[in-house]
Amino acid sequence: MLTKVKSISSRRFSGGCLCGAVRFEAVGVPGKPHTCSCKMCQRHTGALTAAWVEFPKVAVTWTGPAGAPATYRSSDASSRAFCPRCGSSIGAIDDAPTTALLVGAFDSTGRRELMPVAHSYRAGRPRWWCVETKDG
Numbered sequence: 001m002l003t004k005v006k007s008i009s010s011r012r013f014s015g016g017c018l019c020g021a022v023r024f025e026a027v028g029v030p031g032k033p034h035t036c037s038c039k040m041c042q043r044h045t046g047a048l049t050a051a052w053v054e055f056p057k058v059a060v061t062w063t064g065p066a067g068a069p070a071t072y073r074s075s076d077a078s079s080r081a082f083c084p085r086c087g088s089s090i091g092a093i094d095d096a097p098t099t100a101l102l103v104g105a106f107d108s109t110g111r112r113e114l115m116p117v118a119h120s121y122r123a124g125r126p127r128w129w130c131v132e133t134k135d136g
């Protein structure tokens with residue numbers, strides 16, 4: 001009867017690192033889908049531009065054998081998260097009750113809810129590097 005109603009809480013996302021030691025499940029609507037080309041994201045990921053989404057901390061469960069990812073304190077308000085075994089970048093765990101996840105770590109990167117709507121620190125990317133977002 002309710003099969004046509006897809007409630008917000010039924011949205012589930014999963015992902016993880018290269019080796020599989022760190023796995024996550026996130027529930028709900030991904031917040032602030034955006035790309036970022038700041039130097040910190042570049043160093044953290046090795047990529048010129050990182051794609052991010054945010055979830056409330058309580059909406060993210062670490063389901064892999066390593067549990068929660070290792071972290072590196074990268075700023076006054078946030079720690080960068082990575083797999084302690086293979087080194088894959090996973091996201092950022094903020095002091096605020098927010099966990100940001102790198103879209104590249106998701107199992108299904110093509111899901112519409114993950115599409116960036118804005119690009120932070122656009123000027124940080126090389127001129128020859130093109131990134132498509134809804135805001136251009």
Ligand SMILES: [Zn+2]
Nearest residue numbers: 017019083086
């Ligand atoms: Zn790993």
Ligand SMILES: [Zn+2]
Nearest residue numbers: 036037038041
């Ligand atoms: Zn950034």
